[in-house]
């Protein structure tokens with residue numbers, strides 16, 4: 653478990669998984685770990701096997717009709733969701749699946765305003781298809797297949813957490829970054845001023861903040877048009 657059990661102001665995220673230890677790395681360092689310590693977010697990792705009844709803690713089975721892999725059982729996931737829902741009403745339940753809606757910054761912003769999220773990670777062959785009927789939303793982090801939903805859940809929690817008030821030190825970092833305004837971020841430079849023949853653009857050394865802001869905006873538009881024209885509405 654990461655963070656205090658404080659439900660009023662703290663955003664609460666519950667993650668259902670077969671591999672709780674996979675979250676030790678991503679949540680124990682840097683900005684996310686500090687957000688947890690400050691009580692801005694509470695992240696609880698639950699082992700789906702805790703809802704299994706038999707002595708072997710079975711949570712999955714082979715697919716009806718034959719075929720490869722193991723499929724997570726609908727009754728186990730239903731029990732897990734119901735337990736968490738009984739603790740705090742009206743959470744948003746999200747199933748991580750490669751066939752879900754593609755995750756982006758806009759979705760992250762809207763999820764960051766929801767007080768309680770439950771993220772469900774599949775593994776092996778995935779879920780019994782009836783699990784889809786138990787959840788509010790299905791999300792994919794990209795058009796590729798991972799071994800499990802743990803990395804997608806970590807990506808989503810990271811993206812959402814840094815948008816919560818007080819998590820990232822300077823508000824401007826979030827206000828001006830890529831995808832915040834249909835534009836990529838402007839290029840940043842720091843010391844040394846000259847490196848292997850490459851110089852920092854002169855304008856950034858000028859001290860003229862109005863001109864610097866104008867240059868940065870132009871660079872943002874230029875980069876976005878070059879790398880992702882579909883995103884750019886700044887003509």
Ligand SMILES: C[S@@+](CC[C@H](N)C(=O)[O-])C[C@H]1O[C@@H](n2cnc3c(N)ncnc32)[C@H](O)[C@@H]1O
Nearest residue numbers: 748749750774777778792793797798800801804
């Ligand atoms: C090996 S995948 C199952 C793939 C599934 N049989 C299919 O072809 O769509 C196991 C689990 O990893 C997670 N997963 C894999 N790729 C993902 C992605 N791109 N986005 C979100 N979750 C993903 C899901 O939870 C999924 O149930």
